[in-house]
Amino acid sequence: MNKKYLPLAATIAVFVALFVTGGAMYNNFLSTLVLGNILADNAFIIIAAIGATFVILSGGIDLSIGSMIGLVGVCMAVLDRMGWHPLAAAALMICFGILYGALQGFIIDFCDIQPFIVTLAGLFLLRGLCFMVTLESVPIRHDFVDLYASAKIPLPGRGVLRSSAIVMLASLALAIFIAHFTRFGNSVYAIGGDKESARLMGVNIRRTTVGIYAIGGFYSALAGVVYALYTSSGYPLAGSTLELSAIAAVVLGGTLLTGGVGMVAGTLFGGMILGLISTLIIFHGSLNSAWILISSGVLLFAFIVLHRFLVSSFDLRGTS
Amino acid sequence: MASTDSTAEHSAPGRVKAIAQSRAIWPLLALALILIVAGFISPNFYEIRIVEGRLFGNLIDILYRAVPTALVALGMAVVIGTRGIDLSVGSIIAIVGAVIVWRIKMGDPHVTILFTALAAGILCGMWNGFLVAALGIQPIIATLILMVSGRGIGMLINLLYGGTDPSFESAFLQGLSTGSIWLIPTRLVLAAGIFLALWLLIRRTALGLFVESVGGNAAASNLAGVNARVIVFVAYVLCGLLSAWAGIIMTADTHTSDPVSVALYIELDAILAVVIGGGSLAGGRIYLGMTVIGALVIQALTTATLISGLPPEYNLIIKALVVLSVLFLQSANARNAIRGLVSRKPS
Numbered sequence: 001m002n003k004k005y006l007p008l009a010a011t012i013a014v015f016v017a018l019f020v021t022g023g024a025m026y027n028n029f030l031s032t033l034v035l036g037n038i039l040a041d042n043a044f045i046i047i048a049a050i051g052a053t054f055v056i057l058s059g060g061i062d063l064s065i066g067s068m069i070g071l072v073g074v075c076m077a078v079l080d081r082m083g084w085h086p087l088a089a090a091a092l093m094i095c096f097g098i099l100y101g102a103l104q105g106f107i108i109d110f111c112d113i114q115p116f117i118v119t120l121a122g123l124f125l126l127r128g129l130c131f132m133v134t135l136e137s138v139p140i141r142h143d144f145v146d147l148y149a150s151a152k153i154p155l156p157g158r159g160v161l162r163s164s165a166i167v168m169l170a171s172l173a174l175a176i177f178i179a180h181f182t183r184f185g186n187s188v189y190a191i192g193g194d195k196e197s198a199r200l201m202g203v204n205i206r207r208t209t210v211g212i213y214a215i216g217g218f219y220s221a222l223a224g225v226v227y228a229l230y231t232s233s234g235y236p237l238a239g240s241t242l243e244l245s246a247i248a249a250v251v252l253g254g255t256l257l258t259g260g261v262g263m264v265a266g267t268l269f270g271g272m273i274l275g276l277i278s279t280l281i282i283f284h285g286s287l288n289s290a291w292i293l294i295s296s297g298v299l300l301f302a303f304i305v306l307h308r309f310l311v312s313s314f315d316l317r318g319t320s
Numbered sequence: 321m322a323s324t325d326s327t328a329e330h331s332a333p334g335r336v337k338a339i340a341q342s343r344a345i346w347p348l349l350a351l352a353l354i355l356i357v358a359g360f361i362s363p364n365f366y367e368i369r370i371v372e373g374r375l376f377g378n379l380i381d382i383l384y385r386a387v388p389t390a391l392v393a394l395g396m397a398v399v400i401g402t403r404g405i406d407l408s409v410g411s412i413i414a415i416v417g418a419v420i421v422w423r424i425k426m427g428d429p430h431v432t433i434l435f436t437a438l439a440a441g442i443l444c445g446m447w448n449g450f451l452v453a454a455l456g457i458q459p460i461i462a463t464l465i466l467m468v469s470g471r472g473i474g475m476l477i478n479l480l481y482g483g484t485d486p487s488f489e490s491a492f493l494q495g496l497s498t499g500s501i502w503l504i505p506t507r508l509v510l511a512a513g514i515f516l517a518l519w520l521l522i523r524r525t526a527l528g529l530f531v532e533s534v535g536g537n538a539a540a541s542n543l544a545g546v547n548a549r550v551i552v553f554v555a556y557v558l559c560g561l562l563s564a565w566a567g568i569i570m571t572a573d574t575h576t577s578d579p580v581s582v583a584l585y586i587e588l589d590a591i592l593a594v595v596i597g598g599g600s601l602a603g604g605r606i607y608l609g610m611t612v613i614g615a616l617v618i619q620a621l622t623t624a625t626l627i628s629g630l631p632p633e634y635n636l637i638i639k640a641l642v643v644l645s646v647l648f649l650q651s652a653n654a655r656n657a658i659r660g661l662v663s664r665k666p667s
Binding site for chain 1: 457651
């Protein structure tokens with residue numbers, strides 16, 4: 001097996017182990033019903049995390065994800081009240097997400113400011129815009145929302161694949177195509193591996209950086225659309241601190257925060273592991289929500305140490 | 321135009337240029353600008369009164385409210401100086417708050433609790449320092465662990481005494497936070513003392529030099545005989561300690577422990593304060609004084625937005641725009657572009 005698949009294999013192994021543990025502890029846990037629900041409930045986190053994967057692969061970070069999800073939600077709700085079709089509102093907001101992401105990428109490269117700070121300003125700016133749009137929760141009442149909620153593909157067993165999960169899987173397929181089968185994808189890995197070498201190899205750093213953050217913006221906005229349709233409302237505080245869950249999902253998925261190493265597919269399983277932890281704790285019933293935070297932290301720790309071990313033993317960053 | 325450049329160095333325009341190029345000027349200008357604009361909006365903005373033996377007024381209020389962020393930012397400045405970052409400061413504050421209330425419910429003397437709370441912060445700092453210095457984990461991920469789980473730990477500590485009523489009364493702890501010595505709020509006096517102690521530690525011992533050398537080039541400073549791991553470890557412990565002090569002030573101020581929402585986003589404000597003060601996330605530099613100015617810029621902005629009568633929602637947007645403009649002016653590339661636009665006029 002190629003050693004670059006080792007972190008991905010470790011992630012999948014943890015996911016399967018957690019799922020089987022759940023099955024051993026509770027009847028009906030090991031079913032496509034639970035699996036389908038985890039996919040649908042965490043679709044928006046995984047979509048946002050897919051975008052964050054590109055940013056992190058390039059050695060950057062995007063903190064504006066949660067605020068973008070909140071802003072997309074309130075805008076869709078307010079546009080719905082003004083009589084827009086949710087799909088038209090979604091298209092508008094996704095365009096906004098792409099443009100805003102591209103602007104962040106441009107500022108990062110042109111002004112040579114750390115991505116952390118630029119996207120932090122994005123976090124404040126977009127959240128502030130949420131509050132300007134509306135201060136209260138606004139429902140989305142269009143018929144399309146009911147259609148979206150009821151559409152599903154039956155899985156073997158009692159499970160179903162809901163619309164959110166379908167959108168998520170489709171956007172994952174698109175991301176895998178971009179990351180592994182395009183020149184742009186190669187450039188992302190090259191910049192994350194070593195920016196200076198990438199420049200010398202002829203990678204257009206500015207165009208690629210703008211593209212990376214535009215993709216990040218696209219996926220956060222799409223996550224916002226899925227979240228708004230899933231909850232059929234817009235709430236100005238929605239998505240607070242969600243950027244952390246997204247980054248955690250990326251790290252659990254086997255991508256190194258130093259950039260250059262990782263796979264988009266891993267992020268799916270990273271997000272599913274986070275979802276599985278909350279599901280397990282909800283199944284247990286008596287456990288406090290504090291345990292969701294603590295067990296996510298412990299798992300992050302375990303993964304980070306595992307990655308360090310893998311990286312130092314197999315030289316993932318070196319000659320791979 | 322170009323021929324005058326070489327001779328202009330000692331002339332007045334040359335000095336102006338030198339000042340404009342020093343990074344320190346932009347945050348100070350930003351702070352002055354905010355205070356001036358606030359003065360125009362509210363004519364009695366600069367008024368300082370004495371009420372119940374304490375100074376009151378907007379300027380005092382800005383200093384008073386900036387204390388927790390400034391303390392955390394000072395610790396962050398040292399950590400950033402080592403080329404690190406500490407995302408867990410908000411969670412440390414949550415843990416410290418929970419520890420204070422837990423020990424009060426257990427009936428400890430309140431002076432002991434002060435030291436228990438500081439010890440909790442040091443312990444958190446040691447954990448971060450261990451992950452970064454001993455295990456060699458990238459700081460942003462290493463501290464992400466405590467950031468994610470720390471608020472959960474705070475919630476669990478609150479469960480130790482049942483967690484039904486996390487509010488408390490403590491004249492001693494509240495005196496440290498909201499009391500006053502003569503006319504000056506106690507927390508300002510203590511913060512000034514802490515700043516002085518930290519300044520002496522960083523600038524009058526070799527520690528500051530070591531931190532900056534490790535942040536500049538860890539491998540080179542290791543070869544020069546600086547034990548980089550110990551220095552990095554100490555930096556995180558210092559940050560934990562300063563965050564704990566901020567936690568004591570915030571917890572005593574609200575008389576309660578609220579691990580879920582206390583000091584939310586304080587790590588972002590603290591990092592922002594360091595960056596506004598001219599510190600680079602690439603490490604190698606510590607500007608303690610400018611970091612405090614950075615924290616004051618953030619707080620002055622918040623206070624000015626509030627008194628201007630704008631809805632508080634605008635605060636975040638104004639903050640984002642000010643931060644971006646300060647950073648924009650600090651960026652050489654952007655300054656050159658502006659200069660290019662200005663000097664393109666026919667000469």
